[in-house]
Amino acid sequence: xxxxxxxxxxxxxxxxxxxxxxxxxxxxxxxxxxxxxxxxxxxxxxxxxxxxxxxxxxxxxxxxxxxxxxxxxxxxxxxxxxxxxxxxxxxxxxxxxxxxxxxxxxxxxxxxxxxxxxxxxxxxxxxxxxxxxxxxxxxxxxxxxxxxxxxxxxxxxxxxxxxxxxxxxxxxxxxxxxxxxxxxxxxxxxxxxxxxxxxxxxxxxxxxxxxxxxxxxxxxxxxxxxxxxxxxxxxxxxxxxxxxxxxxxxxxxxxxxxxxxxxxxxxxxxxxxxxxxxxxxxxxxxxxxxxxxxxxxxxxxxxxxxxxxxxxxxxxxxxxxxxxxxxxxxxxxxxxxxxxxxxxxxxxxxxxxxxxxxxxxxxxxxxxxxxxxxxxxxxxxxxxxxxxxxxxxxxxxxxxxxxxxx
Amino acid sequence: xxxxxxxxxxxxxxxxxxxxxxxxxxxxxxxxxxxxxxxxxxxxxxxxxxxxxxxxxxxxxxxxxxxxxxxxxxxxxxxxxxxxxxxxxxxxxxxxxxxxxxxxxxxxxxxxxxxxxxxxxxxxxxxxxxxxxxxx
Amino acid sequence: xxxxxxxxxxxxxxxxxxxxxxxxxxxxxxxxxxxxxxxxxxxxxxxxxxxxxxxxxxxxxxxxxxxxxxxxxxxxxxxxxxxxxxxxxxxxxxxxxxxxxxxxxxxxxxxxxxxxxxxxxxxxxxxxxxxxxxxxxxxxxxxxxxxxxxxxxxxxxxxxxxxxxxxxxxxxxxxxxxxxxxxxx
Numbered sequence: 001x002x003x004x005x006x007x008x009x010x011x012x013x014x015x016x017x018x019x020x021x022x023x024x025x026x027x028x029x030x031x032x033x034x035x036x037x038x039x040x041x042x043x044x045x046x047x048x049x050x051x052x053x054x055x056x057x058x059x060x061x062x063x064x065x066x067x068x069x070x071x072x073x074x075x076x077x078x079x080x081x082x083x084x085x086x087x088x089x090x091x092x093x094x095x096x097x098x099x100x101x102x103x104x105x106x107x108x109x110x111x112x113x114x115x116x117x118x119x120x121x122x123x124x125x126x127x128x129x130x131x132x133x134x135x136x137x138x139x140x141x142x143x144x145x146x147x148x149x150x151x152x153x154x155x156x157x158x159x160x161x162x163x164x165x166x167x168x169x170x171x172x173x174x175x176x177x178x179x180x181x182x183x184x185x186x187x188x189x190x191x192x193x194x195x196x197x198x199x200x201x202x203x204x205x206x207x208x209x210x211x212x213x214x215x216x217x218x219x220x221x222x223x224x225x226x227x228x229x230x231x232x233x234x235x236x237x238x239x240x241x242x243x244x245x246x247x248x249x250x251x252x253x254x255x256x257x258x259x260x261x262x263x264x265x266x267x268x269x270x271x272x273x274x275x276x277x278x279x280x281x282x283x284x285x286x287x288x289x290x291x292x293x294x295x296x297x298x299x300x301x302x303x304x305x306x307x308x309x310x311x312x313x314x315x316x317x318x319x320x321x322x323x324x325x326x327x328x329x330x331x332x333x334x335x336x337x338x339x340x341x342x343x344x345x346x347x348x349x350x351x352x353x354x355x356x357x358x359x360x361x362x363x364x365x366x367x368x369x370x371x372x373x374x375x376x377x378x379x380x381x382x383x384x385x386x387x388x389x390x391x392x393x394x395x396x397x398x399x400x401x402x403x404x405x406x
Numbered sequence: 407x408x409x410x411x412x413x414x415x416x417x418x419x420x421x422x423x424x425x426x427x428x429x430x431x432x433x434x435x436x437x438x439x440x441x442x443x444x445x446x447x448x449x450x451x452x453x454x455x456x457x458x459x460x461x462x463x464x465x466x467x468x469x470x471x472x473x474x475x476x477x478x479x480x481x482x483x484x485x486x487x488x489x490x491x492x493x494x495x496x497x498x499x500x501x502x503x504x505x506x507x508x509x510x511x512x513x514x515x516x517x518x519x520x521x522x523x524x525x526x527x528x529x530x531x532x533x534x535x536x537x538x539x540x541x542x
Numbered sequence: 543x544x545x546x547x548x549x550x551x552x553x554x555x556x557x558x559x560x561x562x563x564x565x566x567x568x569x570x571x572x573x574x575x576x577x578x579x580x581x582x583x584x585x586x587x588x589x590x591x592x593x594x595x596x597x598x599x600x601x602x603x604x605x606x607x608x609x610x611x612x613x614x615x616x617x618x619x620x621x622x623x624x625x626x627x628x629x630x631x632x633x634x635x636x637x638x639x640x641x642x643x644x645x646x647x648x649x650x651x652x653x654x655x656x657x658x659x660x661x662x663x664x665x666x667x668x669x670x671x672x673x674x675x676x677x678x679x680x681x682x683x684x685x686x687x688x689x690x691x692x693x694x695x696x697x698x699x700x701x702x703x704x705x706x707x708x709x710x711x712x713x714x715x716x717x718x719x720x721x722x723x724x725x726x727x
Contacts, residue, residue, distance in 0.1 A: 012565040012574060105418035123580070145603075166417055167725075176602050181577035182561045184568050204420050210427040217419045226412040227419060234417070278603035285601040366605040 002027060002056045005049075007187040015149040015178035018185050019085065019111045019171065020045025022153035024055050025193035028109075029080035029200070032071030034058035036090035037123045038175040039113035043085050065090035069097035069110075076106035076168075077215040079205025081157070083108065087175060088115035091129040095099040095136065101168045103139030103231060104215055107160035108168040109153065110138070114277065115329075124364020125175030127276060127328040130305070131337050137231055139169035139239055140305040144262075144280045147185050149173040151256060154188075158246045164238045166203060167231075174277040174304070176364060188254065196253060235307050243304060254267040260309045262301035262325045263316055265291060269298025271379035274318065274338055275326035276302050279360075279367050285371040297376050302338070310345045317346060321383035322354045324375050328361040335393055335406065354382040357393040365397050416434075421445070451478075455498030457515040460525045461490055466512040472502035488512075507534055543600075546593040547609040548578075549619045550677075553585035556615060559677030560591040563684075566691070566699040567595050575600045588616075588623050609633055613684060615663055615676040620650050627665075629656075636683050636726065638663040638676055638696040643727055659687050661726035671711065678704075682719035683726035693723060 005024070013021065016267040019042045023031065033043035047059045060075075062068045064084050076082040085095055091112055101108050114130050133140060143149040149171065156169040173179055188196070190216055204213050219227060240260065247258045264284045266272060273283050280301030290297045300316060302309070317323060327336025334340070339357035346353065358375060361367045375396065381389040391404030416422070421444040424431075428440065441447040466488050473481040473488065480496035482489045491502075503513045510530045546563075550556030557578045564576035578591035592607055594600050608628045614620055614637040625635075634657040639646050643660045647653045661683040663676030671678075678700065685696050697716050704712050 010568055012561065012568045012576070014561075103419055105420075174603075176577070177578060177605075180580065181575060182564050182602070183575050183600065184573055204416070204418060211428060212423040212428070212431070214421045214423065215419065217421050219419070223415075228417070229412045230415075230417060233413070281601040282603045368604045368606045369602065370606075 004052045004190045005054050007189070009187060010184045011187055012182050013146050013150070014041075014180050014182045014391045015143065015146040015173040016041035016113065016180065017045060018146040018150035019153055019173070020049070021187075022150050022193070023083050023109075023111075024049040025153065025188065026081065026083075026157050026195060027055060028057055030058045030060065030072070030075035030327050031084055032062050032068045032075065032082075033084045033116070034062055034065045034068045034090060035372050036065070036087050036094040038125070038179045039085040039090075039111060041179075042111050042113070046083075046106065046298055049185050055099040060403045065093040066097055069094045069101065069108075072110075073097060073101050073104065073106055076101070076108050077104065077206050079202035079207045081151075081161070081200040082106075083111070083157075085113065087112035087113045088117050088123075088129050092132060095132060095390050098133060098136040098138060098168075103227065105166040105231070105234075106168060107157075107166055109160060110168065110170045111149075111153070112170050112172045113175045113179045116171055120363075123175070125177050125179075125277075125328075126362050126364065128330070128362075130170075130172050130276075131329045133170060134306055134337070135233065135391060137167065137237070138306060139165075139167055139243075141169060141171050142276050142301075142303055142305055143171060143173040143178060144177055144278055145192065146173075146181065146183050146255070148258075149178060150185050150187075151250065151254070151258070154193060154197050154205045155243070155246045155250060155258070158249075159239065159242045161198075162238075162242050163201065163203055165234060165242055167239065168181060168234060172277070177278040186254070186256070192253070198252065221285045221402060240304070240306050240309070248315070258303060260304045261312045261316055262299075262303050264299040265296075265303075265318075266298040266316055268296055269319075270296045270321045271322045271324070271376055272298045272300050272322075272382050273324045273326060273375060273379070274300040274302070275328075275374065276305065276329065276338070279326060279328065281365060282369060283372050286376065289369075290373070290376055292372045295376065295380065297379075308341055308345075313342065313345045314349045314351070317342075317353060318349065318351055320351075320353050321386070322379040323354075324356055324358055324379050326358045326360055326367075326375070328367075330359065330362060332391075339393070343387065352386075354386065354388055356381075356382065356388060356390060358396050360396045368398065450494040451497050452493055452495075455496065455518050457498045457500065458493070458495065458518050458520070459483055459491055459498070459500065459502050459513045460516050460520070460522055461488065462505075462510075462512050462514070462526055463488070463531050464529075465508045465510055469507060471505045471507060472513060475501050475505045478500065543602075544593075544595040544611075545607050545609045546595075546611040546613060546666040547607055548591040548593075548680075549612065549616070549623050549625045550589055550591060551585075551588050551616045551619070552587045554615055555675050555677030556589065556591040556613075559613075559615070559681060560593050560701045562678070562700065563593055564595075564679055565703050566696060567593075569699055570691075572597060573600050577605075579605065588619060611636065611684065611688065613680050614638055615680045617664060620646070620653075626652050626656075632657065634687060635659065636661065636680065636687055638680065640665065659683065659726050661722050663722060666718050666721045666725070670721065671714045678715045679718040679722035682722035685719075686723045686726050695718065 116126045117128040141152045160169040251257045283299040325338040392406035395403040473483045480492040506513045548556040560576040564574035575594040636659045663679040666679045
């Protein structure tokens with residue numbers, strides 16, 4: 001039996017420590033990991049807890065992120081509760097195996113500490129790696145601060161391991177801005193946290209020797225399409241109700257309420273910024289200041305990035321006049337991902353909001369409150385004229401002459 | 407495999423070997439195992455063959471080479487004795503004949519339609535080792 | 543909102559200092575944030591760390607800060623780092639130096655007319671902890687200048703923050719904190 005760790009009601013933890021503590025409290029059986037900044041302290045933390053007797057589990061050191069996820073896939077197919085963490089180039093190396101994990105319906109939890117992808121090499125936070133995972137068939141949850149990184153890990157285990165779901169899940173947090181920023185985190189006791197996640201219920205596990213199974217089979221044009229369709233069916237129909245149920249149960253337990261789409265001052269908002277990660281909270285503070293001046297601004301934060309909350313967003317945005325989508329990733333050749341997703345969510349709804357796109361914060365570049373005030377001024381002008389008053393895609397916080405496209 | 411819709415199979419790229427629980431599988435003969443429909447044991451590839459191997463036990467020394475080398479586990483062996491060939495799964499590749507070390511071989515390839523008794527009656531005699539000429 | 547910026551060299555413990563301060567402040571029910579600018583820089587490179595303290599939850603994640611306090615824990619940084627960046631009229635500076643406050647201001651005219659305090663955290667840490675780790679003494683000086691907490695309360699909490707260190711090192715840190723508290727001018 002693992003030892004219990006006594007925690008204070010509020011611990012000052014950074015996002016990495018919060019995630020590592022959640023992996024300990026969920027009593028993860030296997031972590032196969034390869035270190036990469038800024039996610040390293042998560043798996044290092046799990047290894048330390050294990051070495052000190054606070055976890056009954058296995059820590060498997062491997063030679064690459066590709067091997068780390070491969071090890072996780074093997075351990076999950078064998079029938080264990082499995083998790084790991086990565087960032088950036090390591091995430092990129094993991095991508096091939098991410099599709100195997102979701103296609104094999106293995107509920108692995110991957111903490112992705114979002115970081116830029118080189119070249120140029122950069123260790124700081126942006127959303128390039130998170131966006132790279134968006135077609136991989138994983139559930140993607142996004143934390144805006146260390147408290148969320150802690151809480152969403154428990155939610156992720158509960159949803160992913162549900163036998164109606166059986167899909168892997170990523171918990172994203174912003175590199176450094178969350179992962180290395182210490183803030184107060186309201187803790188759960190080891191017992192309460194473990195009971196919320198529940199005992200791992202294996203399914204089709206290879207260690208059930210009375211029911212031998214072959215995992216990772218090959219299908220060609222005869223059955224591949226049906227397998228992928230069934231996977232999409234689960235992601236599209238089973239996941240959202242389970243996430244909402246887990247959010248409700250978590251709120252009843254802790255008082256902390258999470259939503260598939262987070263909104264702030266959206267009831268009567270004429271302008272809205274849509275973004276992810278720490279930017280959501282900074283935008284909330286800016287909205288408070290704008291509201292004090294009588295400006296009806298709001299914020300929409302994506303909490304569940306995959307499956308994409310299309311209907312929820314269409315409902316939330318139906319009365320907004322101007323929307324700014326903020327992408328912390330270079331779209332390389334098109335509009336930003338959030339622009340695309342929001343445009344797609346609204347296209348058949350009759351909503352006629354003016355929609356534009358901001359590329360910001362690449363490689364950890366600061367998103368200041370002043371930048372956000374400028375964005376809301378653009379949106380206000382768009383709302384008043386009912387048409388785009390700026391280029392469609394603008395770069396903000398960039399040196400030199402203004403850069404924009406479309 | 408029975409035709410099913412997109413939701414007619416279990417999730418994941420996963421197949422069960424057996425229907426229901428199994429115990430002591432190692433000591434249960436293949437024909438007595440409850441192989442599932444998804445297991446290739448229930449599928450026949452007999453029609454793939456053009457030539458088939460036939461077994462002549464008069465010459466067999468039970469070395470088990472054919473059993474080891476057969477890529478489709480189609481050599482039936484009991485208590486380390488060669489018994490015969492599983493013609494549901496043999497594709498007629500001829501590897502068993504290739505590796506058979508006896509003289510004459512205990513396994514030989516014949517056309518699929520060849521009568522077994524006729525084949526056994528025609529089995530070749532032991533080859534005499536001749537001094538190879540022309541080799542220095 | 544109280545905002546603090548640390549100027550340090552990588553390896554001098556500014557991140558630990560900022561996180562330790564956040565931990566202590568958090569026990570009083572306030573909301574805290576502690577972070578730093580990291581790069582792939584080596585030990586010795588100039589770096590900055592930050593604290594935010596507020597009664598309400600801290601939503602602001604911008605790295606930009608107009609600090610109330612600037613803590614400089616390496617004596618050379620007042621000559622090479624932009625330590626007055628985004629200062630406010632009432633920004634208070636606490637600077638590690640072997641000089642007196644008057645000598646320091648004379649050597650760095652940017653400090654003229656500012657609220658400046660000096661303390662030799664390098665010397666204090668060398669004499670107490672045995673190494674130039676000037677982070678905890680700077681916190682002692684901050685307690686004195688800001689009047690944030692009583693010394694007993696602060697030291698009691700710092701003992702908890704440092705609990706993983708050997709007892710000898712914890713004791714030395716407490717002496718260092720007290721000395722900086724007494725010696726800052």
